[in-house]
Amino acid sequence: MNKLYDWIVIGGGITGAALSYELAKVGFSVLLLEQNSILSGATRFGYGGISYWTGTSELTRQLSIEGIERHRQLPQELDADIEFRELDLLLTIDADRNPAEILAQYANCYIAPKLLSTQDACELEPLLNPDAIAGAIQFRHAHIKPPLLVSAYLNALVQLGGEIVCETVVKLDRVGHKIVGVTTQQQAYRSANTVVCAGGLSRSLLKASGISSRIYFTHAELIETEPTDLELRTMVMPADTKRCQLEADASKATIDPLWDEVGHELLPSSVDVGAIQFRDRTMKLGQLSRVLTDPNVLPDATQSENEIRAKARQVLPKLADLKGTWYHCLVAFSHDGLPLVGALPDLEQIYLFSGFTSPLVYVPPLALRFAREFTQSSAFASNAIVSQLSPQRFGI
Template identity: 55%
Template sequence: MKTYDWIVVGGGITGAALSYELAKTGFSVLLLEQDETPHNATRYSYGGLAYWSGTTPLTRQLSEEAIARYQILSQELDADIEFRELNLLLTIPAASDPKAVAANYANFAIPPRLLTVKEACELEPLLNRDAVSGALTVKHGHIHPEKTTQAYIQAFLRFGGEMQISQVWQVLSNGVKTNTATFHSANVVICAGGLSRQLLKSAGIPIKLYFTHAEIIKTPPVDVRLSTLVMPANLQRFQLEAKSTQVDELWNEPGNQPVPPILDAGAVQFQDGSLRLGQISRTLTDPHAEVDSQESESWLRESIGQVLPALANLPGTWHHCLVAFSSNSLPLIGAIPEFASIHIFSGFSNPLVLVPPLAQHFAKFVSGKDEIISQLLSDRT
């Protein structure tokens, strides 16, 4: 019977990056992913890297580490992750005061620059000038999330890591039980995004980790050219997350919806010409809840059409995934109290920025000591 040092549950970018860093450090690692082709948050992500958005010394440090990491990551992983820099355009609704909205960003590491309507339309010619009173702009990183995840996995396998397509049914103190076998390990770390709460509940572990049902439209490569990554300056998602976690007990029963759904109209074009148009966020407490895809797609297209009319009727397919979050925007990282062999690495508010540096820090922490992970743990107490 083989016993691994670590079993990592979840093959999105979080689990892939962590598996790679643990294997690189010298641990024996088994990575488990339930789907041959995952339908997770990584697959449907915009791919944006908001390394400019740190508001505390810790998040600013991690953002600086992230951009340095991404600049060498393609070479280290021996794969093209399509890392680039583009202009982020944060749209300000026609009824809002641009200066008041801009003031909300004053504490960011790199505050975005305020644009007039004319300047915003020059930067993004597809923008509907009647829908905005102005916009904010800042340089923004971008990657292809799926290609980055696969690059991490292939590099992990080259370091001797193992991967199995297997659905975890139960987390044990000495491994996991799946639909194909029981695997044994000294440690288990849960990186299963929106399914993490349910998995830990199977082991009798209550945890304040939550999830939204995120919905987007993914288009094939198209001739229309979007010049920027477009998002609203007044993001509703973070308010939704904060309100939905006020009563944790609501999340223990399927069928609840702590707050109504929201839509943050945005779009990004990948290097192959395909687009991601989004995003609806719903706090449905059942991770397997059914969503009306036709109604959602209509809502998405109508909202996108108000800001970027040329994108509203492009061919595309509605998709849905779970996105994990915590109650205070800090990720949940480290051993779970009273369950020393079971760890969590999830709940990232800005995952594509924070995961690569924090995966490195986590591997250092479990090998000895790391001040960053220690600080995150102390912030939780």
């Protein structure tokens, strides 16, 4: 007879890895199912920024504080070098924009932003083009290399007795209102609980099992450069990120049904010029975002690469022509910018832990809270936080 796991976790990116570890740490038996033997989802390509200054409500402020504390603890707890460091984030303001107006967008952040003149911004980050910006907003930021955090979590999971199997889940197995496990391309596995951490593929996986959820994805594209002698001192992103608006517009309830039909491009694509350098001197340069409803379609690599480089040439001209490789991945998001964490409606024993647009600050503390919520002995007052992130807040 098949083993009955306490938890099956679907997806081994940052969300699934963190949650599997925390569930195993509180004593559950955990099976993590990941379709790829090499990390190749959004976590492989993320910049690794931890935006702990970002909290604008009581909820996100609390999670931001817990998030940065957790990241500071994790290298020791997991006994791994995840390239954690603190650095400056520069949010560039386009030359034709009014800096005071852009600054006002950050007025509610729990750590106050600092507005820099063009000259001060370029002194801090000499690779910026002074003619392209009207200044920049500076935040103290933190940074890790996401694949290192994933492998640290997974190593710790295995040490705790967790199992990792490389198989593709094709459907969730249902008996009445209960999800009793999953079927992969190879076999069936049984569990008391199942949690979907499949990133941009979460929606299609749920749909294949007849479950609707307001989770969406962008097709994200970027260039990973070869190691370079150039030195990017800060992390650079635009202050007025187009991707956030794209996500809000593409996930309106009125167009939700279109997401279940392949072949739509719901909105024009956009490029947010950003860059980060890693310890091995490679850089990531991006990011182009598209709202294509087919998760399996591949954009035209040459055209996309040219578009990213052309935009980068304006803001970070010395980086624009560095040798590099174009990559594509899917990034999950929700309508209100908050993750989808909790039970799915009208069903039992099935949970979602996904839709984190910028997950690095929130995933570690939420994975910890989620796991503790399921232990009998927990003294942790997590309910209030986790319940605000329930997938049921959108009514389906």
